[in-house]
Amino acid sequence: MLKPRYSIFSLARNAMNYHKDWERAWRSPSPKAEYDAVIVGAGGHGLATAYYLAKNHKMTNIAVVEKGWLGGGNTGRNTTIIRSNYLQDPSIAIYELARTLYEGLSQELNYNVMFSPRGVLMLCQTQHELRAFQRTAHANRLAGLDCRMITPAEVKEIVPIINDDPNCRYPILGAYYQPRGGTGRHDAVAWGYARGADDMGVDIIQNCEVTGIQRDGNQVMGLETSRGVIKTKKVGVVTAGNVSTVMDMAGVRMPIESLCLQALVSEPIKPVIDCVVMANTVHGYMSQSDKGELVIGGGTDPYNNYSQRGSFASLEHTITALIETFPIISRLRMLRHWGGIVDMTGDRSPIIGKTPVDGLYVNCGWGTGGFKAIPGSGWVFADTLANDRPHKIAEAFSMERFTEGRFIDESVAAAVAH
Amino acid sequence: MLLVTCPVCHASGDETDFHFGGQAHVARPATSNPEGISDEQQREYLFTRINPKGLHFERVRCDRGCGKWFHAARDTMTMEFKAFYGITELPPDHVIKQAKGAWAEYFTMRMKKQK
Ligand SMILES: Cc1cc2nc3c(=O)[nH]c(=O)nc-3n(C[C@H](O)[C@H](O)[C@H](O)COP(=O)(O)OP(=O)(O)OC[C@H]3O[C@@H](n4cnc5c(N)ncnc54)[C@H](O)[C@@H]3O)c2cc1C
Ligand SMILES: [Zn+2]
Numbered sequence: 054m055l056k057p058r059y060s061i062f063s064l065a066r067n068a069m070n071y072h073k074d075w076e077r078a079w080r081s082p083s084p085k086a087e088y089d090a091v092i093v094g095a096g097g098h099g100l101a102t103a104y105y106l107a108k109n110h111k112m113t114n115i116a117v118v119e120k121g122w123l124g125g126g127n128t129g130r131n132t133t134i135i136r137s138n139y140l141q142d143p144s145i146a147i148y149e150l151a152r153t154l155y156e157g158l159s160q161e162l163n164y165n166v167m168f169s170p171r172g173v174l175m176l177c178q179t180q181h182e183l184r185a186f187q188r189t190a191h192a193n194r195l196a197g198l199d200c201r202m203i204t205p206a207e208v209k210e211i212v213p214i215i216n217d218d219p220n221c222r223y224p225i226l227g228a229y230y231q232p233r234g235g236t237g238r239h240d241a242v243a244w245g246y247a248r249g250a251d252d253m254g255v256d257i258i259q260n261c262e263v264t265g266i267q268r269d270g271n272q273v274m275g276l277e278t279s280r281g282v283i284k285t286k287k288v289g290v291v292t293a294g295n296v297s298t299v300m301d302m303a304g305v306r307m308p309i310e311s312l313c314l315q316a317l318v319s320e321p322i323k324p325v326i327d328c329v330v331m332a333n334t335v336h337g338y339m340s341q342s343d344k345g346e347l348v349i350g351g352g353t354d355p356y357n358n359y360s361q362r363g364s365f366a367s368l369e370h371t372i373t374a375l376i377e378t379f380p381i382i383s384r385l386r387m388l389r390h391w392g393g394i395v396d397m398t399g400d401r402s403p404i405i406g407k408t409p410v411d412g413l414y415v416n417c418g419w420g421t422g423g424f425k426a427i428p429g430s431g432w433v434f435a436d437t438l439a440n441d442r443p444h445k446i447a448e449a450f451s452m453e454r455f456t457e458g459r460f461i462d463e464s465v466a467a468a469v470a471h
Numbered sequence: 472m473l474l475v476t477c478p479v480c481h482a483s484g485d486e487t488d489f490h491f492g493g494q495a496h497v498a499r500p501a502t503s504n505p506e507g508i509s510d511e512q513q514r515e516y517l518f519t520r521i522n523p524k525g526l527h528f529e530r531v532r533c534d535r536g537c538g539k540w541f542h543a544a545r546d547t548m549t550m551e552f553k554a555f556y557g558i559t560e561l562p563p564d565h566v567i568k569q570a571k572g573a574w575a576e577y578f579t580m581r582m583k584k585q586k
Contacts, residue, residue, distance in 0.1 A: 298522075356473075357547045359547045398518075
């Protein structure tokens with residue numbers, strides 16, 4: 054059932070034929086009556102979980118059910134920053150696993166995910182921020198990450214368009230630099246994992262909304278969906294901003310709030326910035342896509358929201374900050390803007406693992422920063438599901454940490470934690 | 472842009488004139504019984520949140536007006552406000568009736584206590 058591989062030759066062959074003969078990247082199957090496991094939510098995390106369940110754990114009688122279209126949630130709405138220089142050891146472990154997997158992902162999936170390790174630079178614009186990042190730098194050093202603090206002069210050299218006026222409101226005092234961080238193509242990550250999982254026999258069922266979780270005592274027995282009942286004894290809920298509503302169906306209340314996070318892109322211009330710059334103090338960050346659009350984002354809106362539409366006040370705040378940081382963008386027109394519903398935890402770290410209900414697993418809480426984690430998260434969550442115990446790296450991220458007071462606090466480390 | 476009316480000073484303004492303070496009606500268990508609080512109760516208080524798609528109840532501060540905290544009932548899907556009410560008050564009856572899930576349970580419990 055192996056699909057023909059994508060290559061320069063297949064590209065040339067199809068070009069000769071006006072690209073009319075490309076095979077479908079994945080099937081569109083109807084749900085079977087029963088599966089060994091079902092993943093709810095075909096975002097990057099759900100699809101990567103399915104891929105590694107099939108690949109690493111040989112579980113191929115599984116399905117991913119998605120209420121809309123695959124990759125249509127936050128995975129298709131994010132600004133694609135990839136880095137691993139978090140403060141806490143458990144975070145470093147999972148984000149660095151993910152970043153490492155990203156390096157070989159295009160080859161692994163035979164799908165160009167356009168991983169571009171162009172460098173991520175986090176500005177220090179107050180003495181406090183400078184010290185906080187120095188602390189992170191030391192923590193990352195101990196963990197063996199390739200990152201370093203750089204001086205204002207180096208920042209200017211890497212990002213010539215940056216405002217280096219020492220007398221501005223938030224002057225640049227330095228930056229924390231991860232040269233191996235960067236960006237990727239968000240849709241391609243979802244599509245690549247979907248194609249790979251489908252190839253191994255995983256059913257990806259779109260337009261299939263989960264409306265209920267069936268139980269017998271404390272054991273999961275199946276899912277009620279808009280396309281009928283699907284029997285299964287293992288369910289992995291990976292629904293980001295909708296995680297509280299889905300977990301409610303099993304009677305599990307989550308330590309999560311759903312907020313809107315927005316992003317926008319400018320009209321395309323010639324290359325002006327070849328790395329990612331994050332300005333956490335003023336709440337804005339920017340990179341440039343291969344098409345030339347400036348990709349811009351900031352902080353979340355301040356209130357709960359499920360509508361995938363944000364407020365102009367937050368956008369204005371982000372834009373104001375970035376015009377101060379990059380004066381040349383002040384006259385650019387903005388092309389598109391959109392919002393995604395992000396799942397925020399109290400310590401700004403994800404929740405991965407088992408739940409009080411047998412056979413029910415959850416992977417959520419990635420909030421504003423989970424794109425970078427997709428390969429690592431799928432890897433450890435698949436292992437957790439297959440073996441019914443947390444993967445070593447997932448252990449620290451269990452839901453119990455909120456009862457035990459054992460937080461993985463990343464909220465102080467990055468005000469805009471993408 | 473949300474338009475908000477403060478039930479205390481009756482000033483109206485857009486959302487940037489107000490500060491949003493998260494879920495309403497969260498009682499701190501340790502206030503009445505500091506020694507008897509379990510880890511689970513403390514978790515519920517600090518982290519577990521009612522996070523509905525639909526009618527929600529939240530705390531808002533009249534930042535650039537009278538400075539008081541108050542409550543709002545808002546739909547998280549349509550963004551429509553259903554009521555603004557005082558910080559010590561419960562929502563109007565007709566709004567309570569629309570509450571679902573965890574919020575419906577909460578208000579039923581509060582009503583029982585009042586009786
Ligand atoms: C504007 C924005 C910018 C961001 N920038 C970055 C960044 O630069 N770097 C970074 O690392 N992260 C970033 N993020 C965060 C990142 O996008 C998310 O953490 C990540 O994509 C989450 O992936 P997911 O697979 O968990 O969720 P999603 O991709 O949202 O997938 C969840 C899926 O579940 C489906 N679903 C929901 N309810 C149901 C149901 N009842 N039944 C069936 N299916 C259901 C949804 O339709 C959705 O497709 C950003 C997010 C946003 C919104
Ligand atoms: Zn007021």
